[in-house]
Amino acid sequence: MPLFGNSFSPKKTPPRKWASLSNLHALDKSTRDIELGLQYGTPTMNLAGQSLKFENGQWVSESGSFLGDRRELQRLRKRNQQLEEENNLLRLKVDILLDMLSETTAESHLMEKELEELKQHSRKKK
Numbered sequence: 001m002p003l004f005g006n007s008f009s010p011k012k013t014p015p016r017k018w019a020s021l022s023n024l025h026a027l028d029k030s031t032r033d034i035e036l037g038l039q040y041g042t043p044t045m046n047l048a049g050q051s052l053k054f055e056n057g058q059w060v061s062e063s064g065s066f067l068g069d070r071r072e073l074q075r076l077r078k079r080n081q082q083l084e085e086e087n088n089l090l091r092l093k094v095d096i097l098l099d100m101l102s103e104t105t106a107e108s109h110l111m112e113k114e115l116e117e118l119k120q121h122s123r124k125k126k
Helices: 029-036 066-125
Strands: 044-047 050-055 058-061
Antiparallel strands (some): 044 050, 050 058
């Protein structure tokens, strides 16, 4: 028999005085699904005045005008390709300009160094 009692036996919790205030447990399954939002439906969104819905892993136009969407998509892809090519050309030009700048800076530093050496050499002769 332990001296101070059995410290490892937990006390029993008292019963709750009030039942849950939520009445969702009393509702039938279909009402619970509606109340809790368990029936999602298809996700939809509106972009630039065009309504789209998500079906089978892809966004599809609700208006059904796929031909217009495809033409617009082709136009946008072509424009995107042109912009990517222009961007690559501009990056190349920037790289060339940076190379030219670094080369000119290096030559300038060499000339300044030679000028300083000539000035020091001419001072020594005097």
